Amino acid sequence: MLETNLIEPNLNYILGGFETVVDEKYACKGLFNMVGRVEGYEVMREAVGKWVKGKCGNIIKAEKEPISSLVTFRSSVDSTWRTCFNSYEGFKTTIKSSFEESLNLDGRSNAEAMAKYVDTLQKNRKKTEGELEKELKDVMTLFRYLQDKDVFEEFYKNLLSKRLLGDKSSSVDLERFFISELKTECGSGYTGKIEGMFKDMALSDDITSNYYAHVNDKFGDSADTAVKMKLWVLTTGYWPSEKNLELILPTELQVHQRRFETYYDDKYQGRRVEWKHNLATCEVEFKLPKKSGEVYKRSLDVSCQQALTLCCFNSPESLSGLTVSSLCKSTGIDLPSMIGIIKSLAHGKQVDKSNTTRVLKKLTKKSDSTPQAKEPKGTLTILPTDLYVPNVDFKNSRARLKILNVSNRREEDTLLSQKAHDSIFRDRQHQIDAACIRIMKARKFMSHSSLVGEIMEQLKFKAENADIKKRIESLIEREYMERGEERGAYNYLA
Numbered sequence: 001m002l003e004t005n006l007i008e009p010n011l012n013y014i015l016g017g018f019e020t021v022v023d024e025k026y027a028c029k030g031l032f033n034m035v036g037r038v039e040g041y042e043v044m045r046e047a048v049g050k051w052v053k054g055k056c057g058n059i060i061k062a063e064k065e066p067i068s069s070l071v072t073f074r075s076s077v078d079s080t081w082r083t084c085f086n087s088y089e090g091f092k093t094t095i096k097s098s099f100e101e102s103l104n105l106d107g108r109s110n111a112e113a114m115a116k117y118v119d120t121l122q123k124n125r126k127k128t129e130g131e132l133e134k135e136l137k138d139v140m141t142l143f144r145y146l147q148d149k150d151v152f153e154e155f156y157k158n159l160l161s162k163r164l165l166g167d168k169s170s171s172v173d174l175e176r177f178f179i180s181e182l183k184t185e186c187g188s189g190y191t192g193k194i195e196g197m198f199k200d201m202a203l204s205d206d207i208t209s210n211y212y213a214h215v216n217d218k219f220g221d222s223a224d225t226a227v228k229m230k231l232w233v234l235t236t237g238y239w240p241s242e243k244n245l246e247l248i249l250p251t252e253l254q255v256h257q258r259r260f261e262t263y264y265d266d267k268y269q270g271r272r273v274e275w276k277h278n279l280a281t282c283e284v285e286f287k288l289p290k291k292s293g294e295v296y297k298r299s300l301d302v303s304c305q306q307a308l309t310l311c312c313f314n315s316p317e318s319l320s321g322l323t324v325s326s327l328c329k330s331t332g333i334d335l336p337s338m339i340g341i342i343k344s345l346a347h348g349k350q351v352d353k354s355n356t357t358r359v360l361k362k363l364t365k366k367s368d369s370t371p372q373a374k375e376p377k378g379t380l381t382i383l384p385t386d387l388y389v390p391n392v393d394f395k396n397s398r399a400r401l402k403i404l405n406v407s408n409r410r411e412e413d414t415l416l417s418q419k420a421h422d423s424i425f426r427d428r429q430h431q432i433d434a435a436c437i438r439i440m441k442a443r444k445f446m447s448h449s450s451l452v453g454e455i456m457e458q459l460k461f462k463a464e465n466a467d468i469k470k471r472i473e474s475l476i477e478r479e480y481m482e483r484g485e486e487r488g489a490y491n492y493l494a
Helices: 002-007 011-015 025-036 041-062 067-083 089-104 107-122 129-143 149-166 172-186 188-222 251-267 304-314 316-320 324-331 335-346 409-443 448-458 465-477
Strands: 281-289 295-303 360-363 387-390 400-402 445-447 481-483 489-492
Touching (some): 067 089, 067 107, 089 107, 107 149, 149 188, 149 409, 295 304, 304 316, 335 360, 448 489
Antiparallel strands (some): 445 489
């Protein structure tokens, strides 16, 4: 009587307040049991789906880095499903489809954000491996909902390369664990290049030790080993492409470079070495003589460009000051990049004068009495004619410190994002072309709508009709296929 006259007629009204009780486990479980008495689970599933999509949408819109909150929410929903919905399979399907729909409304952005969140976890040295492994498993739950997995792959590879080359990963085991999860989910083809990056890292250790053994055998005591060079030999197809920088290296490094090229050419005939100096890091010993006769020493972890700039100040002439333009000429670094380097070495943030990273300082001319316009707070103008000298007042309580490049983080992220999306666009074009040719070769003749439908079924990403149409036009121009006699149809050309 109660079910027929009160609950069933007002089921939609009752479930309209679902969001107000979902956080109260006891009340939510009671609502689930009550709805079950009138077989109203289908209506409740709609309410659950609406709640999940609404909550996901709010998180994605409100937060710049939404993945952490989405992971937490997904865990909360899973707990609700188990405790309040008795692990009812129909609700599990609704929850899954709701997350999929929410994440794929702007799949590319969410895939990018997910890769960056994984990067944050992999660099976290404060949490235990067990905690991080659990969080990575939770990320994989969200990853399974993504359609734009190729977008995630591209950003993940870019960020992984920076972690590996910069030694920023908290644990290699965690890196391998996450790759194994990706391999299980997407297959070996998805992780082939990523696994190749790890193979390169392992082989590079052997190549470096073998190279130094070769140098000692060939040159003996005459081998100049004052400057040690760690070599990373990276396979072009595995790693993100990087532009070559024509830098002017110190003589010690030039010797190593020539010797290694000769050694590598002899050992691996047919392979060509390209130097990617912009990926290199250096440990520089910074020494300041004091009046007491002691030498103040600190080890600086810097980029290759920063190291080349600092090496210019080894000469006695540098005590009178070196201009920014002369530093560009001596190192081969372009002016915009040099300005960023000078900002990091001479104008970095400092807690106090006894803890600074400012190893250089700007030399101001006392004779220059020209009034200068006051610059807005937070801005700094560096001119090519500005003079810089070693900072004799440099102090830092740490024996070893890292000096980061001062750059526009937002601009760097935009360039990285654009570069990744350009690469993804090219890869997707090839995949659409391949799918189209494969289908047409089998069918010989197809209508436009049928061809587009089958291409979409074969692709692993969500493609737009307009993009597929452009690729079909391109294949017609290249004479892989032609327009048929019937309107809106195509013939395959063998």
